[in-house]
Amino acid sequence: MPELPEVETIKRQLEKRILNKKIISIQINSKVVIKEPDAESFKNGILGETVKEVIRRAKVLIIKFKKDKFLIIHLRISGWLLYGKKEDNARVSFELSGGNFLNYMDQRLLGELKFRSDYKDLKFIKSLGPEPFDINLEDFGKILKAKKTKIKPLLMDQKVIAGIGNIYAQEALFLAKIDPKTIANFLKEKAVTNLYKSMLLVLNEGIKYKGSSVDSYRNLEGEKGGMEKRLKVYGREKKPCLVCQEPIKKISIGGRGTCFCPNCQK
DNA sequence: AATGGGACCTGCGCGC
């Protein structure tokens, strides 16, 4: 599910709901999502702690308790968080002071929860490139210039730019009118500028409309996002391009489905 | 350096 806009939406909602709440009890229904340490130590470590800060880095949510206690949540594909009553099909439920619950939902069980003394030292976190909103046009251009990979998987490479996934990469390329198969260092200055602006635009729009609910994703309040109705190419295979009416084509790049308009995106 | 395949999981929709 969740790319930067979805995770940012959840982060902002968590700030309103769980800041300064204490973890009263924890029920783990699917141990497989607890990646570190073992389920028992995970539970014991978090019980009684109070939420001091909520952080997002790329697609990762970090809940900070004390100085050296962090809950790190990666939702991967089908993970989401639901605030409110206790959910029977939650993989993990955290009971909070005040009577509400924070439920970790994850149909495919690919997400991961970790309890650690830090998050910045995680291998994955250390390998991340800059946040899209922290990179300037000049640096963005330099990165593309140095790469001979196709532009679409490059945008999705978390080591290069952190937070973009399969939906927003397709949307940004459509807006910028760039063929997703284009080799990155082949892009001219104007195309690079267009792509940079389009990337920021689609991410900001995603945040504004509280994410895309293409499938099971719901935000913290259990609501669907509003962005999926505004997506211009993702999931629109064979449908007419919203700009030129040409049928949208779907291909596979780097093993990921990729929709684009063969007429607009050159 | 770049690409392709498989792995991790469950469940949906499609064609036969």
Added chain:
DNA sequence: TGCGCGCAGGTCCCAT
């Protein structure tokens, strides 16, 4: 109707 297959918003790991 029922079944098998491909596919799904992510990331890692291996081989070439």
